[in-house]
Amino acid sequence: MAACSWYFFLMAAFFFPKEKIQEKAAMTRYRVDVLSMPAAAAIEKAYANGDGYEPVIRAAQNQWFINTFIDPQHNPGINQTGFRLLPHAPQNRGARYNAQATDLVTSRFLIAEHGRWPALLYVVLLLLPVSLLASFYKLYPDFTNRINPGYAAVSTGFAILNYLIITALLVILAATGRYIFFGQDLPFGSILSKQSVLFPALLIIAVILCFRHLPLQQYSNRKKLLPAAVVLGGLLLLLFFVQPQYNRDKDFGVAGLSTGMETYTASRIQPLWDDVDTAANSRKWPLYRKDQLFTANLKQLWEAGELNDAPLILQQQLKQYISAAFSQHLDPNRMLFLDLNSGKPELAINENYFHVEAPPHLQQLWRGSVYGDTAYCNISFYHTGDGQSLQYHLSDREAENGITTINGWQFSFTSKAGQTSNSKLLLLNTSDKKLELVREGKTLVVQPGDSLAMNNPSQYIIHDPSGKEDWLVKLEPDAWMKNYYVNGSRFYHYPAGADFIWARNFAESIAADNTGKEKMNRHVYISLDAVLTDSLSRMIRQMVNEDTARNTGAEYAISIADGNGRIWAMPDYIKGMDRPDPNDKASLRQAMNGENGTVPPSVLRKRIGNINLMRLNPGPGSTLKPIVFAAIASRLGLDWNAFSSEGFTEKQEYYGGEKVAPYDFEKNNGRISNVTDYIRYSDNYYHSNLLLLGSYSKQELPSLLLQQFTRERPGAALHWPWFSYKGKDYWLDGFEHWPGYQSGKANFGSDSSFVSAGLQINFGIHTSRAGRGYDHFQTAYDSALFGRGFQRSGFVLPEYALFDQKGTGMHANKPNEVFMASFRGHVKGSSQVMIPPVKMLDAFGKLVSQNRDYQLTLNPFAGEKSFTGFDTDGGVRYNEYQQLMKEGVFTGMRDALYRGTAAKLGGMLKNGSPYFYYAKTGTTGDDEKKTKSKLFTIIISQKDLTEKGFNFRKNRFVVIYFTSQNGPADQKESFQAAVIKMLEQSAVFQRYMAGK
Incomplete structure (x- = not known):
């Protein structure tokens, strides 16, 4: 018998090629890897082993496809009872064919569509015959009598049953991404294979044949149930309490x-x-x-x-x-x-090289909509008899907070006496007949003269007192996305259309997290004002298209936030770019996928992204000067009234005694001896010396000046840089005195430098690269709003803000490369200064409030922030620092608007009637291509920021950031003045300034 077994084993080797077995084993290895590490790490490991990314991507896609069906966050039904059909994804929108149609999908769909409890029941059914038969047959020989004629048949039958059970367990665990075993593509695996049914059926028939002629051998022993209980309990723990850690997103991608x-x-x-x-x-x-x-x-x-x-x-x-x-x-x-x-x-x-769109069932779960502030209400009436339709718009602003509709039904926003911050929407019955309202099967009666608090949004049926027909009444705030959920399918409608594709990106990014009974029907509220955004979009589009100096590709954007951190608007426009309407699914899909299924990331980010969230190209320019100054001044104990600098006219070829590429810092404004003039004239020479000092690591100022600078002019010719402090002149001479010099290398980007510490601690602007490419909004409301959407930003979040002085990849021992990569562009706010406009809003919000707790948010109900003052160090006294901000920075920004770089706009604004204005201009661009980026920020404040007794904690303000890229060197002041005037007349502005 043993000889026969060896014979068949050796013969089988000729029919199972070694290469096939090794290939299968290698595939199993990468399946294990994608279970235990991110796909990016598994790919690196595969390349280190001499393989490519293909086996890892296939394994990761299989794992991801499993998770899209059996992960509770994607399919809450697996924890419920019932039967739910889940559609396959078409080939051009889902995982590869081998992930969808093979590899254990029978058991996978069993769990996805029936739930995890039926999977346990399936195992119980397989355990049942083993448990029952074990009570009637001896599973071992009778060594006493040495006679057991049925032992061979009993052992064979139970071996087959155990094989079925173990295979079923392994298949279920593998199908749910909890286990990998070599040969998991055995029968049971493929829905396309007849063996999936025939092979188990033949095994069961074999068991019947084994037991049919055996006499019953009663051998009762309850302990025989223990193995089955252990198996079932272990499976229960694995199915319900162990979750795969990787490849669980709605879309497939290789993050990082x-x-x-x-x-x-x-x-x-x-x-x-x-x-x-x-x-x-x-x-x-x-x-x-x-x-x-x-x-x-x-x-x-x-x-x-x-x-x-x-x-x-x-x-x-x-x-x-x-x-x-x-x-x-x-x-x-x-x-x-x-x-x-x-x-x-x-x-x-190509970041989308491995991207796979979510399967269809993940695109039809959420039934809620995305609304703006509930301080606005759109009221719609529809008569069920004659089909009459009526529309009304209401806000809680005093002039618009009440309206009388049909039949004496009056809607109004009403607040209690002495309270202006909170108001309720009421329905007042001014007619002489009672009203009957039906909502969710409940009837409410409003007598004549009575009122009823209404929810916004909500839907009611009001019985028409004059007839049998009813009025359907719908109340809702301004909507960014209306979710029409009909017959189990969803259709998202975006009222802003192609003018504001961000709304579509946002809705798609959060949809996967709004699942389950608790979240499926909830609505989402954000701070963006639909009326303001629509008005600004029309103004921008008209201005850009009518300006003949702006060629195809010219970009313009505006972002606005208030003193509570709420983002009010961020419209943008690119001339000549045909952005898709997200309501036209076919054109949107074509715009995102392109002709051949792939669109370059740089094209896609402009086509469906938002300029306000993208890093400024090539940077924020001089609008960053107040931020950089405030950051350095908070750490460097320097008497700024005793510091002065003077520029030059001709290009220089030496910096700090070292040969560099020819450079200048543009316009020479002469000698600048105070912070106010530095901001007012936006002087780059003063700023370059300021940034030079700020690039040194933390140390006492006298020691810094003594050890790194010389008091004697190095030569008769102009030697740059140089500055004056307390009546003494200082020059930088020699590479060994450059910031961060050590062992023949200079490092401007030290984490301990004055500028790095000030930007990171007080403004949240990063000074080194991180693994992610975006910054998320950090309030608790935003975290709950986005959920896991933070991990799949999808053109929804601002790109990672970076003030990069490290010069990664440059030769730190070569002065020219250090100067180019770590300093020159930073002086002008270009090149390695990669900050999006929305992050500039956040930085100026912190600057104006002097509050490190200031955070941008999409929370429409956000109130005043808790206050944590700017962190100061290096002998800088906090009170003196705040006075420097008032007398230096904000006075300079005021003078820049009325007597400096923005004076043309200042002539169109009246300071103090009733608001105070502070501004900063910025310019970057390519002189040869004659294209410029014109940046501009303006602060509208309720109080005078320059007043000596001003308290930063008690003020309402609004920050606006204008972005013009790839266009002419023109601020377009008349347009900016029109935007400011329109904003001040808007309901959202007046509500905020009134304290609502």
Whole structure:
């Protein structure tokens, strides 16, 4: 018998190829990896093992597809009873075919559509015959009599039953992403295989044949039930209390994979292209010749081993780029490609390379809508008899807080005596007949002269006292997304359409978290004002289209927030860009997927993104000066009234005694000797010396001046930088005295520098790169609002704000590279200063309130913030610092508006009647291409910020940030004045300033 077993085993080896077995084992290994680590880490591990990303992506997609059906956050029904059909995703919108139609999907759909309790019942059914038969048969020989003619049949039958049970357990655990075993594609696995039914059926028939002729052998023993109880209990624990940790998002993607590649590409590879693109001998070449030269340079670095420190997956992509043709370099469907849509050629990483859209059942769960502030109410009447329809609009503003509709039914916002902050929506019956309202099956009666508090939003049926027909009454705030849920399917309607695609992105990002009985029907409320946004969108579009100086691609955006941190509006517009209407599903899908199923990220972010949330290109310019000054002044104990600086006119070729590329800091305003004039004239020379001092690590000022600066002019010619302090002149001379110098290298971006500490602690502006690409709103309301949507920002959150002085990838021992990467662009607020307009709102909100607790929020009900004053250090006294802000920064911003860089607009505004205005201009751009970015921020304050006795804690203010990119060097002051006037007349502005 044993010889026969060995014979069949050896013969089987000829029919099972070794390569197939090894391939299957390798696939199982990556399935284990995606269970125990993020997909990005598994891909890096695969490349380290000599494999590519394909097996990891397949395993991760399979795991993700499992989770989309059996994870409670995506399918609450798995914890419930009943039967729910879940549709497959079409091939162009879901996981790959092998994830949808094979690999244990029978058991997966059993759990997804029937729940986890039926899965346990299924196992109980398999355990039942084993438990029952175990009571009637001996499972071991009778060694006393040495005679048991039925032992072979009994053992065979129970072995088959145990095989069925164990296989079922493993299949269920594998189908729910909790276990991986080699050979999980055995029968039971595929819905396309007849073996899924035939093989288990044959096993059951074999069991019957084994037991049919055996006499019953009663052998009762309750302990035989223990193994079944242990198995069932273990399965219960695993199914209900153990959850997979990875690949659980609604959409599939490899988070974090592109971050490391983007960082390396931007710091090490992109400068190679920039050198070719700007060099005197190649700058006028056609693009394909530049690409040939760049590819040749890249190949030299590759062969020399200079790129061995790149991420392994990026090394593979660089190798493919070197060997590919120019047309392939421009192909956005590749992971690494040359992007021509960012204003200049840039090497880009396709973040959507692995993206897979959520399956259909995750797109039809949430039944709620997205509304604005409940201080506004739209009232709709529909008569069930004659079909008459009536519309009314109401707000709690005094002039608009009441309206009389049909039949003497009056709606109004009413507040109690002495209270202006809270008002309720009431229905007052001014007729002579009682009203009967029906809501959710309950009848409410309003007698003549009585009133009833109404919910906003809500729906009622009001019985018409004059006839048999009824009025359908719907009350709702201004809507950003209306969710029409009909016959189990949802349809999102966006009233703003293509003018504000952010509403669509927001609704989609939070929809997956609004599931389950508690959340499915809830509405979401945000602070964005629909009326204000609509008015601003129309004004921007008209201005940009009528301005002939703005060519195709010109961008304009406005963002507004109040002193409570509530974002009121952030409309944007790009001339000539055909943005899709999110209500037109076909055009939206085409805009997002493109002709070949992929759209370059730079195109997609402009097409369906929002400029207010994107990093300013190439930076916020001089609008950042008050922020940088306040950050440094909070840490550096310097007498600012004794500090002065003077600029120069001719370009310089030396900085701090070292040879650098020719530079200047633009307009020379002469000698600037106080903070007010520095802000008023937006002087870059004063700012460069300020930033230089701020780039040193924390130390006492006398020691800094003594050790790093010389009191003697290094030469007869102009030597820069130099400044005066307390009547003495100081020069920087020698690389060894540059900020952060150590062991032959300079580091401007030290985390302990005055500017880094001030920006990070007081303004929340990061000074080093992080793993994520966005900043989230940090209030408790926003955390609950977004849920896990924070992890799938999808053009909803502001991009990561970064003041990057570290010069990652540059040679820190070369003065020219350090100067270019860590200082020059920072003086002008461009290049490595990557901050979106919304983050500028947040920074100015902190500056005006002097409150570190100030946070932007989408909470329409947000009130006054708790107060935590700015953190000061280095001998800076808090009271003196606040006085410096009043007398220096805010006086300078006031003078900039009325006597400085924004004087033209200042002539159109009247200070103190009834509000006070403070402004700061900014300009960045390309002189050769004659395109500029004009940035502008203005603060509208209820109180005078420059008054000596002013209390920062007791003030209402609004911050507006204007962004104009890829356009002319024109602030368009008349347009800005019109926006300010319209804003001050708006209901949301007047409500806030009135204290509501």
